[in-house]
Structure formats: C-alpha cells, structure tokens
Amino acid sequence: MTSQIAHGGSTPTSEQIRRAPKVLLHDHLDGGLRPGTVVDLARASGYSQLPDHDPDKLGLWFREAADSGSLERYLETFSHTVGVMQTRDALVRVARECAEDLAEDGVVYAEVRYAPEQHLEGGLTLEEVVEAVNEGFREGERLARAQGRRIRVGALLTAMRHAARALEIAELANRYRDMGVVGFDIAGAEAGHPPTRHLDAFEYLKRENNHFTIHAGEAFGLPSIWQALQWCGADRLGHGVRIIDDIEVAEDGTVRLGRLASYVRDKRVPLEMCPSSNLQTGAASSYAEHPIGLLRRLHFRVTVNTDNRLMSHTSMSREFEHLVETFGCTLDDMQWFSVNAMKSAFIPFDERLAMINDVIKPGYAELKSEWLFQQTASTRSSVAADG
Ligand SMILES: O=c1[nH]cnc2c1ncn2[C@@H]1O[C@H](CO)[C@@H](O)[C@H]1O
Numbered sequence: 001m002t003s004q005i006a007h008g009g010s011t012p013t014s015e016q017i018r019r020a021p022k023v024l025l026h027d028h029l030d031g032g033l034r035p036g037t038v039v040d041l042a043r044a045s046g047y048s049q050l051p052d053h054d055p056d057k058l059g060l061w062f063r064e065a066a067d068s069g070s071l072e073r074y075l076e077t078f079s080h081t082v083g084v085m086q087t088r089d090a091l092v093r094v095a096r097e098c099a100e101d102l103a104e105d106g107v108v109y110a111e112v113r114y115a116p117e118q119h120l121e122g123g124l125t126l127e128e129v130v131e132a133v134n135e136g137f138r139e140g141e142r143l144a145r146a147q148g149r150r151i152r153v154g155a156l157l158t159a160m161r162h163a164a165r166a167l168e169i170a171e172l173a174n175r176y177r178d179m180g181v182v183g184f185d186i187a188g189a190e191a192g193h194p195p196t197r198h199l200d201a202f203e204y205l206k207r208e209n210n211h212f213t214i215h216a217g218e219a220f221g222l223p224s225i226w227q228a229l230q231w232c233g234a235d236r237l238g239h240g241v242r243i244i245d246d247i248e249v250a251e252d253g254t255v256r257l258g259r260l261a262s263y264v265r266d267k268r269v270p271l272e273m274c275p276s277s278n279l280q281t282g283a284a285s286s287y288a289e290h291p292i293g294l295l296r297r298l299h300f301r302v303t304v305n306t307d308n309r310l311m312s313h314t315s316m317s318r319e320f321e322h323l324v325e326t327f328g329c330t331l332d333d334m335q336w337f338s339v340n341a342m343k344s345a346f347i348p349f350d351e352r353l354a355m356i357n358d359v360i361k362p363g364y365a366e367l368k369s370e371w372l373f374q375q376t377a378s379t380r381s382s383v384a385a386d387g
C-alpha cells in the first residue's frame with residue numbers, strides 16, 4: 001500500500017526520478033542533439049544528406065537506424081550530427097542546448113564528450129572547436145540557472161580510435177585543462193582498433209597527471225578491458241559491460257570473479273554503463289539481462305549513463321525508469337549510483353566531495369523525506385474521516 005510513497009527503500013515516481021539530482025559521466029555531444037536542431041542546422045549550413053526534414057520523423061529515423069545490433073552501424077548515424085556541427089555557431093548552440101536539456105532532466109553534474117578532430121570541415125581549428133563548445137556549455141549553465149536549475153558541465157575530448165590524432169588531442173585536453181576540459185577519451189569502432197595503438201597519448205597524459213577514460217568492453221571482450229586498464233592505465237571504462245565474461249554465476253547462485261573482474265572491483269574502477277545504447281549495438285539483449293543488475297549487486301563501481309540521447313532516445317531519467325521497472329531500483333539505489341558517479345568524476349576531489357555533501361545527499365534527503373509528510377497528511381485525513 002505504501003509502495004508509491006517514496007522513502008529511501010521504495011519505488012520512486014517518474015516525477016521524483018526527474019527531480020532527483022543525477023550525475024552523468026558518459027554522454028556524447030554529437031549523440032544528443034535535439035532533432036529540431038539537426039534540421040535547423042542542416043538548413044542553415046546547406047547540409048543536404050539528412051534522411052528526413054521533419055523533426056519527429058528524423059528523431060525516429062536516428063533511433064531506428066541506431067537500433068542496428070552492431071556498433072559499426074550504430075556509429076554510421078553520427079555522420080549526420082557531425083555533418084551539421086561544423087561551424088562555431090552550430091557548436092555553441094548544440095553545447096548550450098545540451099546543458100539546458102540535461103539540467104531540465106535533473107542532471108547536476110555532467111561530463112560531455114566529443115571529438116574535436118571531427119569538427120574541422122568548415123575551417124575551424126581544434127582550439128576554436130573547444131572554445132565554441134565551452135562557450136555553449138557556459139551559456140547553457142547560465143540559462144539553466146536563470147530557470148532555477150543548477151548544473152555544471154565539463155568537457156572530455158575524445159580521439160577517434162581508427163584515426164591517428166590521439167596525442168594531438170591529448171595535448172589539446174591538457175592545454176584546456178582547468179578551462180572547461182576535464183579529461184580525455186577514445187571512442188569509435190572497437191574491433192580491430194585496440195587502445196594500445198594510442199599508448200603515446202595515454203603515457204603523455206599520465207606524465208601530465210591528467211585523467212582519461214577509454215571506451216572498452218562494449219563491442220569487444222575482456223582483452224580490450226585488460227588493455228585499457230593494464231597497458232593504457234585508464235581511470236575509468238566507457239561501458240566495460242563485457243567484464244561480465246570474467247564472472248561465473250553457479251546454479252546455486254555462488255559467484256566467482258576471475259582475476260580481471262576482481263581487479264576491476266577491488267580497485268573500484270568506475271564502469272560507465274549505458275544500458276539503452278548496449279541494447280541497440282547488441283552488447284546486451286534486454287534490460288533485464290543487462291549486466292548492470294548483477295554488477296550492482298556485486299558492488300562494482302557502477303554508474304548509469306545515456307551515451308547518446310538522440311540515437312538511443314533516452315535521458316538519465318529514462319535510464320533510471322528502466323532500472324526501477326526492471327530491477328526495482330529505489331531512491332537509495334539512485335543515490336548510490338549518483339554518489340558513485342560523482343566520486344568517479346574528473347574534477348578535483350574537494351569539489352566532488354562538496355557536490356556529494358551539498359547537492360546530491362541533500363537532494364535525496366529531501367525526496368526521501370516527502371513520504372513522511374504525505375503520510376502525516378493522509379493519516380490526518382483518515383483520522384478526520386473516522387472521527
Ligand atoms: O558507444 C559508443 N562507442 C564507441 N564510440 C562511440 C559511441 N557513441 C559514440 N561514439 C563515437 O564517439 C564520437 C565522438 O563523440 C562520435 O562521433 C561517435 O563516432
């Protein structure tokens with residue numbers, strides 16, 4: 001009877017999920033455009049390759065085309081978003097709207113990534129790309145604040161794993177450190193493009209005491225995770241979902257972790273899990289079977305992420321709604337995921353701690369306390385009715 005009254009251990013409502021302070025570590029700028037913005041930007045820039053010019057139909061097209069069962073085909077859809085993100089104005093707008101949309105969804109801290117090398121076709125330099133995106137994020141933060149929402153957005157600079165610019169992009173990330181950029185990433189098709197090809201970039205970042213994450217264990221198995229951690233020294237794993245291949249669950253429920261899975265759990269390596277995206281690329285076959293349920297139970301450092309809000313038709317709130325429906329996730333669980341993510345962010349420790357203590361915990365405490373007053377109100381009205 002009290003299941004709809006959300007205290008820490010019971011089911012949050014959709015509205016509470018949206019209001020809960022959420023932390024997002026893995027979101028691609030070029031995977032989160034509003035469909036209407038893609039249409040506007042295509043028109044303004046003369047981009048003629050769009051499969052549809054109606055925003056609703058285009059949104060559906062992205063979702064269906066990405067729902068392909070393969071990472072390679074999923075990634076093909078990015079040619080259209082990247083195609084319309086080639087000018088300063090386009091980048092500022094996309095970044096501004098990204099910050100606004102995340103704030104509207106209750107995200108209080110986000111690290112949003114993109115590959116500067118993919119935005120040079122209109123003549124911008126790498127530096128101009130980074131500055132345009134930073135400007136958009138700052139504008140979006142300001143607009144959100146004017147509407148009573150607080151969000152902080154940091155950028156991660158991605159290098160494409162099939163290309164050969166990783167060191168250059170790592171240097172760029174280092175140059176813009178403390179100026180809007182909080183770390184580095186590599187992305188793109190995984191099979192045939194091992195992260196060890198970019199060792200020079202990772203070694204450079206380590207020497208600079210900088211932070212990086214690597215897309216690993218999404219479309220490719222354990223060797224990719226092992227290389228990302230033990231050869232490249234990644235601070236976090238983008239996806240990392242195939243770590244499940246190193247975990248054995250016996251019929252009687254006994255769990256055995258292999259050496260790599262033990263290492264990941266023991267070292268508290270953050271896993272940037274993106275369940276909806278994994279269903280589309282074939283990395284998992286259903287939400288219920290997604291390893292996030294087991295990994296959470298085994299206390300891996302799991303975080304919940306969107307990956308590509310446009311292609312996967314998702315948001316942080318939608319991901320949590322799935323987790324609530326599928327695994328019975330509670331407000332306490334949401335807080336656990338959010339604190340995990342905040343602990344794993346690339347901003348300085350004191351700032352992470354302040355976000356946890358001054359924003360995240362009070363936000364959940366407020367949501368969890370609501371049921372007390374609802375109960376008082378309903379008890380009062382039932383007393384009045386009885387009396
Ligand atoms: O799930 C993913 N796995 C690997 N690469 C991805 C994924 N999502 C997006 N990108 C790639 O990252 C680039 C920069 O943002 C995108 O253009 C896309 O090619």
Ligand SMILES: [Zn+2]
Binds near residue numbers: 187238307
């Ligand atoms: Zn990704």
